Amino acid sequence: MTTTTLSTSPALPRLDWPFLIAAVLGTAALVALVTLDGHPASAALVVLGFALGVAFLKAEFSFTAAWRRFLTKGEAGGLLAVLLLIAVAALVIVPVAALVPGFGGAIAPIGPSLVIGAFVFGVGMQLANGCGSGTLYTAGGGSGRMLIALALFIVGSVIGSLHLPVFLALGGVDPILASAYFGPWGGLAVTLASIAAVALVVALIAQVRNATFKPRPLIVIGAIVIGALSIGVFLAGHHPWSVTFGFTVWGAKLAALAGFDFSGAAFWQWPGPKRALAESTLSDTSSLTNLGMILGAMAAAAATKPFAHTPWPPARSLIAAAIGGLLMGWGARIGFGCNIGAFVGGVASGSLHGWVWFAAALGGCAIGIRLRPLFGLSRE
Amino acid sequence: MRLVYALILMAGLAAVVADHLASPSSARAVSPEDFAGACALRRAVPVGAEEITLSSS
Secondary structure (H helix, E strand, O other), rough: OOOOOOOOOOOOOOOHHHHHHHHHHHHHHHHHHHOOOHHHHHHHHHHHHHHHHHHHHHHOOOOHHHHHHHHHHHHOOOHHHHHHHHHHHHHHHHHHHHHHHOOOOOOEEEOHHHHHHHHHHHHHHHOOOOOHHHHHHHHHHOOHHHHHHHHHHHHHHHHHHHHHHHOEEEEEOOOOHHHHHHHHHHHHHHHHHHHHHHHHHHHHHHOOOOOOOOHHHHHHHHHHHHHHHHHHHHHHOOOOOOHHHHHHHHHHHHHHHHHOOOOHHHHHHHHHHHHHHHHHHHHEHHOOOOOOHHHHHHHHHHHHOOOOOOOOOOOHHHHHHHHHHHHHHHHHHOOOOOHHHHHHHHHHHHHHHHHHHHHHHHHHHHHHHHHHHHOOOOOO | OOHHHHHHHHHHHHHHHHHHHHHHOOOEOOHHHHHHHHOOOOOOEEEEEEEOOOOOO
C-alpha cells in the first residue's frame, strides 16, 4: 500500500486580466502614437516610465514613509536608500549635463520661492501619504485615496503656476551648480561627497537615537534600479526625470477646455509652458513618464492580485489626501518640483537648490506628521 | 472602486489620444522651462559649457 502525501502549493497570484490588459494596451497605444510621429525618444520615455511604475510598486519605494520614519523614530534605512538612488543618478547626470550639448541639469535659484514651496510640499506629502512619484504609483496601483490626491495635486499645481511669478519676484540667489565651479568631474566628486556627508549625518542621527540605519535589501535593489532608470530618462529626455510639471500641464489643458483663459497668466506666456499648453500632452517629457508610470504600476498591481478591490477609506482620510494633494501641487510649482524633480534631479545635477529643497521639505514633513492625527492617520 | 478606475482609465486615455491628435507635436519632446522667463537673467555658466538653461520639474 502506498501513501500519498497531499501538499498544498502556495497560492498562485491572481491575475486581474482586464486591468492588466488595459494597462499594457494603453502603454502600447501611447508608444505607437509617439513612434508614428517619429519620436522614438518619447516612446522610450513611456517605456521607462512603465518600468519605473513597476519598480516603485514592487520595491514599495517610498520617500514619504522613509522621511516620516526618520523624523519620528530616527530610522534612516529608507532615507539612505534615497541618497543611494541620487548617487547612482549623479554618476551620469553631472558630467553629461556639463559636457554634452543639448543636455541640461535640473537647476534653480535659491530663495523664498524655493523654501516656501518645498516646505508646503513637505506638509502636503505627509497628509497625502505620498509625494509626486508616490502619488503616481499608488494611484496607478489601485489606491482610490491617492486618485483623489492626484486630482487635487493637479488643481494645486495649476494654482501654483499662477502664483509662481509673484514668489519669484521676492528675489533669491542665482543657481549654484557644482560643475560651474569645479568642472564636470570635480563637480561630480563634490556632488558625491555632499551625498556621502549627508548620509553620514543621517546614519549618526539614527545611531544617537538607537534606531536602525540599515536599509532593507529590497529597498537597496529598488534604489539602484530606480537610479538606473532615472539615468535612462535623462538620456532619453535630455533632462533629469521630472514629475510635477506634467500635472500642471494636464490641469491647465483641462481648465482651458473648460474656458479658462491663460493668456493673462505670466507663467503660461513663458516659452516652455506656452509650448506645453499649445502642443500635445505627449510632447512633454514629464507627461510621457507620468503616464507610463501610472500604467506600469497598474500592470504590476493587476499581475499579482485583484485590482482596486479594497474599500474606500474613511472620509477623514480622503480629506487629508485632498488637502495634501492640493498643498503638494501648489508647493511643487512654487518650489521648482517635488522629491524627484527638485531633490533627486537637483542634487543629482550638482545643484545646491536640491539640498535646500530637501531641508525645507523635511521641515514641512515635521509639521505634516503632527497634523496627521487630525485626520485619523498615524504619526508613524 | 474598480468601476471608478475603469471609467477614469478609459476617459484619461481617450483624452490623451484626442489631445494628441488635435494638437501639434512638432518636435522632439522637451522639458518645459517653467520659470526661465522670470529668471532669464539668472544663468549659471559651468566650466566647459556655453550655457545651461534653467528648468525644473
